[in-house]
Amino acid sequence: MRLLGAIVVLALFVHKSAFAQTFDSTSANIFNTGFDAGDLLVRWTESGLEPSTSVNYTVSGTGITTYACVMGKRKAEQLTPITTAVTYAFSLPVSSRGTISQTVDVEESDPLRNACQGIGKIVLYQVDYTDIHINDVTNNVAALVGGGNFSLTFCDLTKNPKNCPPPS
Secondary structure (H helix, E strand, C coil): CHHHHHHHHHHHHHHHHHCCCCEEEEEEEEEEEEECCEEEEEEEEEEEECCCEEHHHHEEEEEEEEEEEEECCCCCCCCCCCCEEEEEEEEEEECCCCEEEEEEEEECCCCCCCCCCCCCEEEEEEEEEEEEEEEEECCEEEEEECCEEEEEEEECCCCCCEEEECCC
16 A cells, blocks of 8 residues: 555656656847837746646836837937836747747837926837846746846937837
């Protein structure tokens, strides 16, 4: 009877350890043009997952978005940066091979739409994302995305602020 119990425990251990989850690759970049300018595009591949199941994820970190008010061709005023926690949660299906390769789009902070009211038009000047992680909440596995920090300045406020994209 003890032998049978030991075999059952060993079988459960082998079944669970057969699915050793790991993030094989992670990367990200910031969209620099169009409607999605300022969004962080996060890509990853995770393997060792139990096939044909579902995995819950979060992308987390800090986002700092800086807008500016453009008042003419060469005059702009930088606004106070907006710092927010990046928290994006979602679920994805696992392939029959036990992998997920996916890309998600994380939005930048929303501007204060009336920040430039009466003095100019609001534009997106700069975005910074820090300590960005992808978290497999289902299996308690996490990875730093790329180097974890991403930054993009869209224009030179002293020379050509009209080249900054509008807020999305």
